[in-house]
Amino acid sequence: xxxxxxxxxxxxxxxxxxxxxxxxxxxxxxxxxxxxxxxxxxxxxxxxxxxxxxxxxxxxxxxxxxxxxxxxxxxxxxxxxxxxxxxxxxxxxxxxxxxxxxxxxxxxxxxxxxxxxxxxxxxxxxxxxxxxxxxxxxxxxxxxxxxxxxxxxxxxxxxxxxxxxxxxxxxxxxxxxxxxxxxxxxxxxxxxxxxxxxxxxxxxxxxxxxxxxxxxxxxxxxxxxxxxxxxxxxxxxxxxxxxxxxxxxxxxxxxxxxxxxxxxxxxxxxx
Amino acid sequence: xxxxxxxxxxxxxxxxxxxxxxxxxxxxxxxxxxxxxxxxxxxxxxxxxxxxxxxxxxxxxxxxxxxxxxxxxxxxxxxxxxxxxxxxxxxxxxxxxxxxxxxxxxxxxxxxxxxxxxxxxxxxxxxxxxxxxxxxxxxxxxxxxxxxxxxxxxxxxxxxxxxxxxxxxxxxxxxxxxxxxxxxxxxxxxxxxxxxxxxxxxxxxxxxxxxxxxxxxxxxxxxxxxxxxxxxxxxxxxxxxxxxxxxxxxxxxxxxxxxxxxxxxxxxxxxxxxxxxxxxxxxxxxxxxxxxxxxx
Amino acid sequence: xxxxxxxxxxxxxxxxxxxxxxxxxxxxxxxxxxxxxxxxxxxxxxxxxxxxxxxxxxxxxxxxxxxxxxxxxxxxxxxxxxxxxxxxxxxxxxxxxxxxxxxxxxxxxxxxxxxxxxxxxxxxxxxxxxxxxxxxxxxxxxxxxxxxxxxxxxxxxxxxxxxxxxxxxxxxxxxxxxxxxxxxxxxxxxxxxxxxxxxxxxxxxxxxxxxxxxxxxxxxxxxxxxxxxxxxxxxxxxxxxxxxxxxxxxxxxxxxxxxxxxxxxxxxxxxxxxxxxxxxxxxxxxxxxxxxxxxxxxxxxxxxxxxxxxxxxxxxxxxxxxxxxxxxxxxxxxxxxxxxxxxxxxxxxxxxxxxxxxxxxxxxxxxxxxxxx
Numbered sequence: 001x002x003x004x005x006x007x008x009x010x011x012x013x014x015x016x017x018x019x020x021x022x023x024x025x026x027x028x029x030x031x032x033x034x035x036x037x038x039x040x041x042x043x044x045x046x047x048x049x050x051x052x053x054x055x056x057x058x059x060x061x062x063x064x065x066x067x068x069x070x071x072x073x074x075x076x077x078x079x080x081x082x083x084x085x086x087x088x089x090x091x092x093x094x095x096x097x098x099x100x101x102x103x104x105x106x107x108x109x110x111x112x113x114x115x116x117x118x119x120x121x122x123x124x125x126x127x128x129x130x131x132x133x134x135x136x137x138x139x140x141x142x143x144x145x146x147x148x149x150x151x152x153x154x155x156x157x158x159x160x161x162x163x164x165x166x167x168x169x170x171x172x173x174x175x176x177x178x179x180x181x182x183x184x185x186x187x188x189x190x191x192x193x194x195x196x197x198x199x200x201x202x203x204x205x206x207x208x209x210x211x212x213x214x215x216x217x218x219x220x221x222x223x224x225x226x227x228x229x230x231x232x233x234x235x236x237x238x239x240x241x242x243x244x245x246x247x248x249x250x251x252x253x254x255x256x257x258x259x260x261x262x263x264x265x266x267x268x269x270x271x
Numbered sequence: 272x273x274x275x276x277x278x279x280x281x282x283x284x285x286x287x288x289x290x291x292x293x294x295x296x297x298x299x300x301x302x303x304x305x306x307x308x309x310x311x312x313x314x315x316x317x318x319x320x321x322x323x324x325x326x327x328x329x330x331x332x333x334x335x336x337x338x339x340x341x342x343x344x345x346x347x348x349x350x351x352x353x354x355x356x357x358x359x360x361x362x363x364x365x366x367x368x369x370x371x372x373x374x375x376x377x378x379x380x381x382x383x384x385x386x387x388x389x390x391x392x393x394x395x396x397x398x399x400x401x402x403x404x405x406x407x408x409x410x411x412x413x414x415x416x417x418x419x420x421x422x423x424x425x426x427x428x429x430x431x432x433x434x435x436x437x438x439x440x441x442x443x444x445x446x447x448x449x450x451x452x453x454x455x456x457x458x459x460x461x462x463x464x465x466x467x468x469x470x471x472x473x474x475x476x477x478x479x480x481x482x483x484x485x486x487x488x489x490x491x492x493x494x495x496x497x498x499x500x501x502x503x504x505x506x507x508x509x510x511x512x513x514x515x516x517x518x519x520x521x522x523x524x525x526x527x528x529x530x531x532x533x534x535x536x537x538x539x540x541x542x543x544x545x546x547x548x549x550x551x552x553x554x555x556x557x558x559x560x561x562x563x564x565x566x567x
Numbered sequence: 568x569x570x571x572x573x574x575x576x577x578x579x580x581x582x583x584x585x586x587x588x589x590x591x592x593x594x595x596x597x598x599x600x601x602x603x604x605x606x607x608x609x610x611x612x613x614x615x616x617x618x619x620x621x622x623x624x625x626x627x628x629x630x631x632x633x634x635x636x637x638x639x640x641x642x643x644x645x646x647x648x649x650x651x652x653x654x655x656x657x658x659x660x661x662x663x664x665x666x667x668x669x670x671x672x673x674x675x676x677x678x679x680x681x682x683x684x685x686x687x688x689x690x691x692x693x694x695x696x697x698x699x700x701x702x703x704x705x706x707x708x709x710x711x712x713x714x715x716x717x718x719x720x721x722x723x724x725x726x727x728x729x730x731x732x733x734x735x736x737x738x739x740x741x742x743x744x745x746x747x748x749x750x751x752x753x754x755x756x757x758x759x760x761x762x763x764x765x766x767x768x769x770x771x772x773x774x775x776x777x778x779x780x781x782x783x784x785x786x787x788x789x790x791x792x793x794x795x796x797x798x799x800x801x802x803x804x805x806x807x808x809x810x811x812x813x814x815x816x817x818x819x820x821x822x823x824x825x826x827x828x829x830x831x832x833x834x835x836x837x838x839x840x841x842x843x844x845x846x847x848x849x850x851x852x853x854x855x856x857x858x859x860x861x862x863x864x865x866x867x868x869x870x871x872x873x874x875x876x877x878x879x880x881x882x883x884x885x886x887x888x889x890x891x892x893x894x895x896x897x898x899x900x901x902x903x904x905x906x907x908x909x910x911x912x913x914x915x916x917x918x919x920x921x922x923x924x925x926x927x928x929x930x931x932x933x934x935x936x937x938x939x940x
Binding site: 005011018022026029079081085099104105106110116117120136172196199202203206207224225227236240244247251255 | 373
């Protein structure tokens with residue numbers, strides 16, 4: 001029973017090949033020396049060098065990172081509050097509407113969100129730009145953030161908060177000293193998710209941007225519409241590399257922590 | 272009091288930046304295109320008081336929606352969007368279910384790694400993942416080169432710039448959204464249930480149909496909605512992979528907005544798209560609600 | 568000072584620490600607490616006992632401030648505590664799950680409440696050290712909750728809730744998560760600590776043995792109502808209802824009709840059987856429905872018919888051998904099953920009766936309690 005059947009092995013092999021082969025091919029071709037992306041002409045790091053000299057690309061990367069940092073932070077704060085309201089506040093007027101507003105953006109086509117936010121911002125701000133992208137990204141990321149945090153809050157033992165109150169903590173102290181440190185891993189992953197969602201977004205940023213605020217996806221978009229470009233392959237490889245290293249490090253760290261914890265728990269039973 | 276503030280902050284934020292924008296979209300969809308800044312009529316003139324409000328409402332009409340019905344581009348685009356999304360969702364389920372099933376049946380110590388392998392692409396750029404297929408599917412692309420080298424075909428297949436490329440693109444990028452909810456449902460499934468079913472005379476296959484599939488139902492439904500709803504309004508995938516002949520409504524909306532700068536028509540397109548998606552979104556929410564209640 | 572028995576509830580001049588006045592609590596249509604009035608006195612070890620869902624936890628959560636009464640008032644030292652939020656009450660609670668903060672060490676957990684009071688560092692150090700000593704946890708003060716055993720966690724939870732020297736300590740199923748042997752040890756430890764600190768304890772439990780062991784008084788609850796409030800021995804010896812008699816320990820119940828003369832009652836209980844005789848201080852009208860409750864250990868079992876106020880004949884159906892004692896299940900001619908306990912003073916092979924044997928059961932007229940409900 002514990003051994004995988006041939007069917008399961010095949011489906012997993014093909015499934016993961018399907019998920020990863022395209023990216024592997026992309027990475028391989030980023031080291032192609034030819035400008036013609038489809039013809040292999042030998043190994044070269046030429047496109048990485050050209051990428052690093054492309055000031056427009058670097059500017060766009062800097063704009064994207066600033067937007068992502070700001071919107072992820074806003075989204076995490078709002079999302080944590082929203083999760084708290086969803087899980088803890090019981091019934092209140094308009095709770096169904098609130099739940100709907102949290103879950104709908106998860107599936108809402110980006111063109112609709114983008115257009116609607118543009119039409120909101122246009123009459124309010126005399127110029128659109130980084131600030132409007134940040135507001136837009138914070139809004140749709142907060143929904144993802146609140147889903148991540150609320151899934152942790154649901155399993156949170158409420159008597160811990162009651163114990164803090166019972167020992168004289170104010171409700172805010174109970175949240176700051178007890179709830180927040182315990183749900184911190186979920187809050188951090190909510191922030192990371194919001195950060196990558198913002199880094200990734202083309203459509204909503206295109207609608208809500210203004211002069212001078214070009215993000216990296218927008219830059220990539222205008223390049224890839226004309227077909228495959230080796231410079232973009234190089235850029236993609238760098239981005240895939242950063243994410244892969246980040247995710248693997250994070251999961252190894254959490255796995256090590258889990259193993260250590262399990263060991264300590266076993267030791268505690270013996271004392 | 273404090274509780275009220277905690278509720279009010281995210282609530283008001285979502286009303287201001289999620290709900291109100293839709294009302295504005297609806298309002299502009301009912302306005303007329305104008306050669307002005309902003310490029311629509313009428314403008315809301317609060318200084319004219321009650322009369323101004325009445326004038327404002329009397330000038331709203333369904334002209335843009337009538338326009339959408341006169342040009343068959345629009346309804347064809349809607350139809351083909353729904354069709355492409357449905358076919359892609361089905362393909363995603365076909366590929367995603369065996370993966371989720373294999374993961375749930377894998378030894379427990381592998382599962383976190385497999386889980387990470389599914390989530391990892393989700394963290395890498397969506398745009399890049401779609402773009403990767405351009406190099407694979409094009410006439411001189413890796414896939415055609417490979418098939419020709421094997422001698423299976425003589426001339427390159429035209430895949431890029433066809434609906435097939437869009438199916439592949441959607442299936443590929445949305446696959447994790449299908450796998451994760453199904454895996455979550457299957458992982459909770461107690462292996463003893465299947466043993467009990469077999470013990471009571473079911474064959475492996477009937478046990479799968481009678482036990483596994485019904486218990487994974489909520490996960491399958493959630494996965495299908497998570498793929499179908501955003502896929503209907505997808506813009507990046509049809510633009511990059513579908514070519515000019517593949518019609519999808521997200522692309523039409525984008526062009527109305529960015530190329531024609533026709534905000535009222537773009538808004539009308541968005542309103543109809545939203546109306547098409549309202550039922551699946553409501554069903555999705557109900558499914559989520561039910562699942563959450565089942566967990567509590 | 569003369570040594571007196573601790574019984575403030577018998578002293579009309581004594582002021583209660585806690586007074587429930589006609590407290591009712593409803594959750595929607597469900598009445599969790601139904602018009603309860605109850606006094607609890609300083610230095611008492613008071614047990615709320617009942618099956619799950621009887622309202623005992625709700626009663627405790629109202630004392631802690633996590634629930635507010637729908638009707639009625641709760642007074643703590645004569646003050647209505649309804650407007651006081653949980654973090655301002657001189658009441659601390661030990662949670663059933665212990666609710667130890669997993670990210671804080673044992674020391675920090677115990678210091679948590681003291682820090683909230685804004686005590687200076689020295690005072691906190693001294694007080695925490697005192698608590699660690701009291702609960703024998705000095706060795707573990709730097710450990711996190713998941714690094715210690717279940718019994719140690721229980722003691723941390725106790726130390727943490729006692730650290731602020733509350734007027735009243737609430738314990739919600741404090742020993743529920745411990746195994747049987749540890750639970751018995753801990754019961755005595757709890758009593759010891761209660762005596763040392765002089766704190767008033769209110770304990771919620773569904774385990775009647777635990778309540779009997781630790782408590783000065785026990786309140787038996789059912790469906791939101793107080794069935795009986797009395798000392799453990801009185802609850803056991805003189806239950807006021809069939810419910811209480813049945814809930815606490817093993818009991819045999821005979822149902823019948825009363826014929827009272829003075830303090831003697833003849834109970835008609837089965838056709839063709841002589842009436843059962845017993846004494847009571849209550850008054851029963853003629854033919855009033857009543858129940859006679861007798862504990863198994865008060866019923867003697869013998870092969871020959873003995874001289875006693877009450878004797879009935881039956882057949883041994885089952886024998887539960889418990890080592891020091893055996894419980895005999897004896898079927899009466901009416902089909903009713905009666906449990907009788909006898910000490911095993913002789914070796915098993917010397918026993919004069921065994922399965923299927925006809926035996927005589929007997930008891931005195933003061934052995935049972937006659938109940939009217």
